[in-house]
Amino acid sequence: MQTSPGICQRKRRYETREEADAVALSADVILRTYKCALCHKFHLTSRTKGLRVPRPT
Numbered sequence: 001m002q003t004s005p006g007i008c009q010r011k012r013r014y015e016t017r018e019e020a021d022a023v024a025l026s027a028d029v030i031l032r033t034y035k036c037a038l039c040h041k042f043h044l045t046s047r048t049k050g051l052r053v054p055r056p057t
C-alpha cells in the first residue's frame with residue numbers, strides 16, 4: 001500500500017499491531033491495520049477496496 005507522508009503525519013500511529021487491531025475492532029466501521037513504510041509503525045485505514053473483508057451481516 002502506498003502511503004504519502006501527509007497521510008502518515010495526520011493519521012494516528014500505533015506502536016504495535018495488537019494495539020491498532022484493538023482500536024479497529026472497537027470502531028463502528030471496518031478498519032484495516034497496516035504497517036506504515038514511512039514511520040514503521042501501524043495505522044488504520046477504512047479503505048477496504050480491493051481487499052476481502054468479511055462483513056458482519
Ligand SMILES: [Zn+2]
Pocket residue numbers: 008009013036037038039040041043
Ligand atoms: Zn506512518
